[in-house]
């Protein structure tokens with residue numbers, strides 16, 4: 001019996017890290033530190049990474065499998081665990097690795113979601129009892145998108161990503177397509193062409209659809225692959241970009257329709273030829289709650 005308990009204690013536990021899309025994104029200003037003020041609706045998806053965590057009693061925080069192109073010291077999972085340990089003076093540690101499904105640098109918040117999942121999961125596994133608000137404040141130190149994932153509900157977002165209000169959204173099916181181009185979020189935000197003075201909008205206007213992604217104009221100009229992917233996807237349904245790209249998405253009435261378009265991407269490779277780059281894609285439904293919502297009060 002003792003062996004069984006011991007074995008269980010030392011096993012990795014899987015924790016989901018859902019991706020997000022930005023249903024719109026307006027840039028309304030810029031803070032003195034260079035960060036941009038925005039308005040956006042963030043939507044959780046039932047698609048994402050899985051973070052595997054095994055608590056340790058010696059205080060070490062170790063990545064047990066590499067993520068290509070991300071050094072251990074820069075890995076948002078490791079940074080999140082270290083930040084939490086320092087903040088709470090916990091003597092606990094953890095072994096961590098991620099099964100990556102969310103395309104990196106895709107504007108789908110993959111790294112930020114991994115970090116939020118580590119904070120939520122370790123708050124539980126290390127029995128820290130931190131409140132959601134405290135975890136959100138810690139998350140903001142890691143990235144502008146992290147607070148949303150800890151908040152754990154679809155949100156109307158303002159500030160640089162830290163002012164969050166829950167928003168009810170219909171159960172929608174999305175097709176998400178990611179052209180394989182590397183887009184730096186910092187570069188897009190610092191572009192001379194970016195407009196930073198969109199007038200503040202309201203939830204009522206969002207519901208009429210009279211909103212856009214202000215970063216999309218800049219990305220379209222600099223990355224023809226993204227511009228072409230948007231044109232191609234627009235044949236089927238209104239297509240928009242998420243975050244700072246490269247992913248684009250469209251809503252479909254049902255999963256069959258979304259899968260049919262995805263099949264065209266995967267089988268005929270017509271989009272690859274048109275956009276002149278590799279693309280990946282997936283179908284997903286919107287979630288109402290983060291699967292780990294109950295791990296914080």
Ligand SMILES: C[C@](O)(CO)[C@H](O)COP(=O)(O)OP(=O)(O)OC[C@H]1O[C@@H](n2ccc(N)nc2=O)[C@H](O)[C@@H]1O
Pocket residue numbers: 022025034035036037038107109112142143144145146159160161185186187189190243244
């Ligand atoms: C564009 C979005 O994806 C929308 O969801 C996010 O706001 C970006 O969030 P993120 O990837 O977590 O961003 P961070 O890692 O905090 O910032 C990356 C870089 O983007 C720029 N940045 C980001 C967010 C923001 N509100 N203003 C900015 O100017 C900054 O130059 C920053 O150095």
Ligand SMILES: Nc1ncnc2c1ncn2[C@@H]1O[C@H](COP(=O)(O)OP(=O)(O)OP(=O)(O)O)[C@@H](O)[C@H]1O
Pocket residue numbers: 067069070074075076077098102103104105106107108109110111112114145185243244245
């Ligand atoms: N665990 C991680 N997973 C993915 N990327 C990570 C991770 N840790 C650090 N990074 C770094 O963060 C960068 C951004 O990755 P991410 O997948 O979050 O981009 P993104 O979806 O465009 O983010 P956002 O939508 O927040 O702008 C990567 O290019 C990588 O260098």
